[in-house]
Amino acid sequence: MEKKMPRIEIIEKYCKGCRICVEFCPKDVLEMKGFYASVKNIEACISCMQCELRCPDFAIKVITE
Amino acid sequence: MAYDYEKYIRPGKLPHIWCPGCGHGIVMKGLIRAMGTLNLKKEETALVSGIGCASRLPGYIDCCTLHTAHGRAVPFATGIKMARPEMNVILVGGDGDGTAIGGNHFIHACRRNIDMTYIIMNNYIYGMTGGQFSPCTPTGDKASTTPYGNPDPGFDLAKLAIGAGATFVARGTAFHANQIDKLIVEAIQHKGFSVVEILDDCPTTYGRRNKYKSVIEMMNRLKEIAVPVKAAEKMTAEQLKGKVLTGVLYKEEIKPEYTAEYAKVIERAKAAK
């Protein structure tokens, strides 16, 4: 079965640039771009949801259809 | 699938006021997921707090909310529960609010075993007022009022709750976000006074005064010190040094619940007339 790629949405007006999502992603999917978190390598994402769970600011969503 | 937090957030309230990396937001998300799991009705749920950064939480949540005076969440919440025992009453607040100025209320709510859930965000400091030490600040740590190191031993909040008579006591951390909602769900389902301590981080007033240079270092500390109760059973005292147990630490279902006992008092008083 073909693996369906999740989509990651970063809501910049909520992101406070704390880096938590970037540092604790087990697959190094995210990076900081200037002040905000940003997606670097979506192919590696395993949809573990940890970034979304740990973001204190409701600023990152992992969308798996 | 991305979690729909919006259903319990008051429209237009985000972004919240907490600092970058403050764990209070992580705890609030856990509480929202717990409310979702239990499908709590907004009009049947009261969220009550005192004063502090943590105590700002109810302002964001779309249910019956009450932001009271410093340390007084317990008496206000007790009033709600006594008048409307069918309501789900949840208290939220910080370590300062709950164990310093509100400490007396806290122990007596534990003793009474009134059916409410108290979520305490323990960031070891008075965050809101600039970092004074709290009864939970560990020995030796620096606060604005202990610039040469805190000489006091900190409370073990969970042990305090158990000792005072709470019938459900659990502990999680802001790092272990996944577990927060599960602990809160169990606490709310428990009939009696339940306490959920979440070890939290305040990078702004605690972290930078102490040895944590960033939010990430504070999160790493939470990750390292937490040991699930089950795992701890197989560990030696030496291995457990400096660690903190997480999960459900205590639960008993024998002690009578206060509002039910009070209803009996009312019946007895009526019969005596």
Ligand SMILES: Cc1ncc(C[n+]2csc(CCOP(=O)(O)OP(=O)(O)O)c2C)c(N)n1
């Ligand atoms: C009667 C009274 N005394 C003192 C204060 C000042 N005050 C406001 S918040 C606070 C401490 C809050 O600490 P905590 O409950 O740990 O919450 P945090 O800010 O760390 O989340 C204090 C002392 C007050 N608002 N009212």
Ligand code: SF4
């Ligand atoms: S879902 Fe997991 S793997 Fe994907 S970006 Fe988030 S933390 Fe990384």
Ligand code: SF4
């Ligand atoms: S955890 Fe949230 S607030 Fe922090 S950098 Fe990532 S998206 Fe931004």
Ligand code: SF4
């Ligand atoms: S001062 Fe501390 S507790 Fe208050 S919002 Fe900032 S990080 Fe959080």
Ligand SMILES: [Mg+2]
């Ligand atoms: Mg505090």
